[in-house]
Amino acid sequence: MPKIVDHDQYRKELLQGCLALFAERGYGSITMRQIAKGLSVSTGTLYHYFPSKESIFMQLVQELCEQDISNFFAQASEEGSLEERLQAVMDFVLQNIQKYHQQLLLWVDFFQQTREGSEAEILFLRQIWDRTRDTLKDYLQVQDPAILDFIMVFVDGLMIQFIYNRGFQRMEWFEQQCQLTIQMILRHEQHCLETQT
């Protein structure tokens, strides 16, 4: 009988601990020793659960994404008009803006690091991105893919603002931008309906 440890469960716990560490120092800057120390395990143990630093990152991205999606559905009502659902999405983004801003930093850092990297990782991340988009599509029930992409572009742009301004930007500004965008989308949808008939 081995030491009683739920390998998979413990791996996820370590992953959770990694989020804060990566966010704090960035993918490129943090070392495996620092991660191990931050998690209060040895480097050997770290490698027992993850084959490489890159793997930690990959698994972390996946885990975060899955959490995001389930967190969102735990909070958002599946009912309501398009406007209400757009509002729910934006509310969720604004509530988690701190967290998403960290995630964006992580992603960009990673892309810097693996600039000439193998296609496999890029495709993997691509899939996660696609999954998020599909979830968004199902929730909003918007048919036009361009609108979905537009929303995600907008949210990413918002994060960049958050980075640039490091919290100096007032929260109201973000809310205002969201309202503006929601109105624009609604008007666009309205217009499409009208021109169709």
Next chain:
Amino acid sequence: MPKIVDHDQYRKELLQGCLALFAERGYGSITMRQIAKGLSVSTGTLYHYFPSKESIFMQLVQELCEQDISNFFAQASEEGSLEERLQAVMDFVLQNIQKYHQQLLLWVDFFQQTREGSEAEILFLRQIWDRTRDTLKDYLQVQDPAILDFIMVFVDGLMIQFIYNRGFQRMEWFEQQCQLTIQMILRHEQHCLETQT
């Protein structure tokens, strides 16, 4: 390798050479040896002009901002309707997407680097953002500041897409997003005019 007597002038020339190198490999990944090689000087010479790697980076960011951002909208024609001018802005962005994407990368690197840094740098970048917005405002003659911010958010979001997709995304996708956004803005402006009266 020019034999320039003016220390400061030569320093700036070296800095110019660094731009492409940093953009190509990222601050974290490029080594001093690679920079030196890329500039066709020895590491010793590099250290003669810059006290450290971080110093090169900081000076580069500053230099870039000083010369580059102010020219953002210098090219576009001052004539035409709002739609034409929005189109001119988007065309300009798409034409220079490669370049702005590099700058965004540099800035994110900068923020990673100065994560716990002094407020001075943040304010400095803030000023650049404001200047860019003012230029945009003058050009588009749009009164609503939220719209201007929205455009900049959108452009930043577009850059993030460019990073994520590393050229996998077709150019048409970017053009489509721009058209969508232009139409949304025009419709918004139309709506504002109608409700005002």
Next chain:
Amino acid sequence: MPKIVDHDQYRKELLQGCLALFAERGYGSITMRQIAKGLSVSTGTLYHYFPSKESIFMQLVQELCEQDISNFFAQASEEGSLEERLQAVMDFVLQNIQKYHQQLLLWVDFFQQTREGSEAEILFLRQIWDRTRDTLKDYLQVQDPAILDFIMVFVDGLMIQFIYNRGFQRMEWFEQQCQLTIQMILRHEQHCLETQT
């Protein structure tokens, strides 16, 4: 002006120092730190002169082989009968038996290490081997390639004996084996001449 060092000359000096270190501990067992320490330089300096541990080994093998050849010709007379020249070869081998035994260990160790290794290294060593054989061929003026291979097989076998017996085998035994082999080869050559006519 750089620090005055003849890069290539110093590299060869380091290489000389490596011979003893490799021979003492084996290619697989010795570490780069130990090599650096043994050469009284830092690991950084070691990597300044050699790109990798494998490269040190490769260059060492080449250097040793070149030295062997030039040492041999410095000693051996180009004149004389086949018997005298065979004798010169065997004398040279026996005189350097200690050294060759170390080299053989090095080679075998290396082959163990790079068992699944890239073809490049194997081809490189192959070339060195071929060069030795060509030199032997020119010296002995023996036309039959099988005889040359036979001599090299015999010498390698002798080294294995030296390893197995670690000097317990008396020197006379080695001399006796050499004489036996020389006589066999001469008799073979004689026979070939007779049957040809």
Next chain:
Amino acid sequence: MPKIVDHDQYRKELLQGCLALFAERGYGSITMRQIAKGLSVSTGTLYHYFPSKESIFMQLVQELCEQDISNFFAQASEEGSLEERLQAVMDFVLQNIQKYHQQLLLWVDFFQQTREGSEAEILFLRQIWDRTRDTLKDYLQVQDPAILDFIMVFVDGLMIQFIYNRGFQRMEWFEQQCQLTIQMILRHEQHCLETQT
């Protein structure tokens, strides 16, 4: 994985399994985890039966010698002329070249390992060599001990070639070398008989 109660018996079975593993990857390269995996046991179990990696290796060498070497010439027919019997020996060597090449590798590994080791192991291997020579002597009925040693030197040299060339050398080359050597020995014996009378 048999469930054997006899500790010692099971230990020997594990040892048998180790032979292929060591031969395949070499003492230095194989890890305890790989050995454990290859034997379908856990590392803990491995350490239950053997105190260390080195211990496995040493016990393996001993076990191999005990069972393998004595069977070296058991297969060959006891009838026939000297030529036929030499041919039988060479055929046997060539048939088992793969296996003996592995054993030679193991022994060289052993010598690398025990470079500064106790004399006991060396004497032990010496005995094996002597026993092999005695078996060869009985089989070939050659009186001259130098010839017997010569044959063994030749066979060892052949193995070294096998290692160096890693299968690149065609099998015909080995056969050719064997034929050459047989002819040389026969001619030598002939000569001895002639000069004796």
Next chain:
DNA sequence: TATGAATGAGTATTCATTCAT
């Protein structure tokens, strides 16, 4: 001024070994 040789702590990763279960 300019060079590039030298440094050594630092990097991701491996591995023989231990030990709680």
Next chain:
DNA sequence: CATGAATGAATACTCATTCAT
């Protein structure tokens, strides 16, 4: 007996920086 999680020192190699020339 058996397991495999845990350890941490060790590995090959890197890199910002220094400094003699």
